[in-house]
Amino acid sequence: MIFTGIDIGSRAAKAIIIDDDAIIGSTIGDTGPESVKTAHMTIEAAMKGPGISLDDISYIVATGYGRVLVPFAGENISEISCHARGINWYYPSVRTILDMGGQDCKAIRSDAEGHVTNFVMNDKCAGGTGRFLEMIADVLETPLSEIGELALQTANEIPFNTICAVFAKSEALAHLRHGIARSDILAGLNDAIAVRCLTLLKKVSIEKDFTITGGIAKNKGMVAKISEKVGLEPVLAEDPQLIGALGAAIYARERYLGKESEDTGKVQYGYNDATGDYYITIDSERCDSCGECVSACPEAIFEIVTEDGHRPKAVVAESARKRLSILCPGYDSCSSSFKVNCRSACSKDAISLSW
Amino acid sequence: MNSSLRCWKTVRTMKTLGIDIGSLNVKAIVLGDEGVIGTGIGPPGDDIEAGARSVLELATRQAGLNSDSLPSVATGVGAKLVSITPQQKSITTCLARGARYMFPTVRLVIDMGAESTTVIKVNERGRLADWANHDKCASGTGLFLEQMAKLMNLPLEQMAKLSLQAKGRADISNTCAVFAESEVISHVHRDPPTPMEDIAAGIYYSVVSRIISLCKRVGIEKDIVITGGMALNEGLVNIMEQELGCEVLKPEAPQTIAALGAAIIARENAEKGIKT
Secondary structure, eight states, rough: EEEEEEOOSSEEEEEEETTTTTTEEEEEOOHHHHHHHHHHHHHHHHHHHTOOOGEEEEEEEESSSSSSGGOOOSOOOOOHHHHHHHHHHHHHTEEEEEEOOOEEEEEEEEOOSOOOOEEEEEOOTTTHHHHHHHHHHHHHTTTTTHHHHHHHTTOOOOOOOOHHHHHHHHHHHHHHHOOOHHHHHHHHHHHHHHHHHHHHHHHOOSHHHHHHHHGGGGGGHHHHHHHHTTSSSSOOOOOOGGHHHHHHHHHHHHHHHHOOOOOOOOEEEEEETTTTEEEEEEETTTOOOOOOHHOOOOOOOOOOOOOTTTTTTEEEOHHHHHHHHHHHHHHHHHHHHHSSOHHOOOOOOOOOEEO | HHHHHHHHHHHHOOOOEEEOOOOOOOOEEEEEEEEEEEEEEEOOOOOOHHHHHHHHHHHHHHHHHHHOOOEEESSTGGGGGGOOSSSSHHHHHHHHHHHHHHHHTOOEEEEESSSEEEEEOOTTTSSSEEEEEEOOOSSHHHHHHHHHHHTTTTTTTHHHHHHHHHHSSOOOOOOOOHHHHHHHHHHTTTSOOOHHHHHHHHHHHHHHHHHHHHHHHOOOOOOOEEEEEGGGGGHOOOOOHHTTTTTTTSSSSSGGGHHHHHHHHHHHHHHHHHHH
């Protein structure tokens, strides 16, 4: 039976077609401005290889940034779950995943079955994303595909004290003006980004085996730096950019065959940018959905939701997730200004703040 | 008796220099008995030492002085990179002092520079009580505004004027300058496109919300003084006042407040030196 996973990312759209346990078709293309059109073009391209049509596919799961706009998908699943499941297909021993995409970066922990046990995501800052590398490649007038190799040729790495894409760009330009080699600039930038990835990984704790997925995993200079900082050699899939789509395809097969699975544990909401970490962690297992945090927070960050088939639990409201550092001044500042707050209100001690 | 009289005379004719080496501009202030008597502003250029010296000369010449051997204090990100004076003070102390000099009722200083934003809480005695700083990310800084203005193909002043006519605010949810760019582009290409006025207001709001979150960390208290180059931007100030729910006090030359504070400290140091 044939199943398909389609991953509409922020910069690239990917699809994989599997027949039982074999990959029979795959594609990687650019994400266009119209998501629906991109979805159609991507699946057409993937089906061309094995020469099949939509009718031959039993079930399709969509994932990625544009997953809700895939008209022919049976359901959509978050890319975090899909990356964990996808890499588990290649390497069941992988427990820590760093997914470096076009516009975000995630650290994921998974178990032996490829279920997510913890994750952190950073999608609020371009530092260390594909967009950042595109900008730098542009500044250095080097094709994106060549910057990985170029960074490896460094003789005298230039330290960068910023991961802000805007500041890094002006710093890089200044270095170029002073005649510093492009490879040295790149190596310095990769170093700054790798340090940041490490802090993200430490949040979920690093355990062997370790892998990198997403488009940036194809950048040799970056992979070498991350491996150096983490102190582990990553096990890389044949094409790390396709892992999300592969996970979606595997989910498609599972769902079609009626298997249900659920990711539980701690959920971290928030992001980190160059100014610091802004994460609110909610331990879903401890949370008894009493709702005290909802009324305690002066900025109404929390809400109680009930997802299909699950018991109700507290979450950080969707609208607040991308503005946490703006809405919430942090635990210490909040407790000095207000009598009650999320943490003091929670009798189960299920909520914690990183700042 | 004799010596104290001489001391009084010396103090009365004292002139001091404050110099603020910022990331985009160097600011210099010559402070005399009657107030500011010389101002210089200019870019540091590739040779920061030479750039700072020429700005310094600008200020001393305006003050009618030809020597730069005045008691002086340097501040700003580049203070350590120049050899003009061994006396250095942190930007926070200088801002608190300068703002207090202009507005004795100040309790909160919001300094909005090219590459950093600093908020400073001042106590009743005019001393630094607390501060918070934002300098590692371009959002909430002048560079962010500059980049957005460039993207919209508008001079900064015109973007400010446009925003004053806004009827709404375009939603710029991202704080990252890079991601905000794509949001602005999608607003422009929307059908129908979001009015330019609203986009400009949305851009200012995005900067302001970041700055206000910084203010919340030290506590918002009136009177609020805004300083730094971005304080000259009326679009930004307008939205900031709306969000703070009160008027803010704006010095005439907001970029030079840190330099002014440095000159005040130089003066105090010199006075102390004479007394002891």
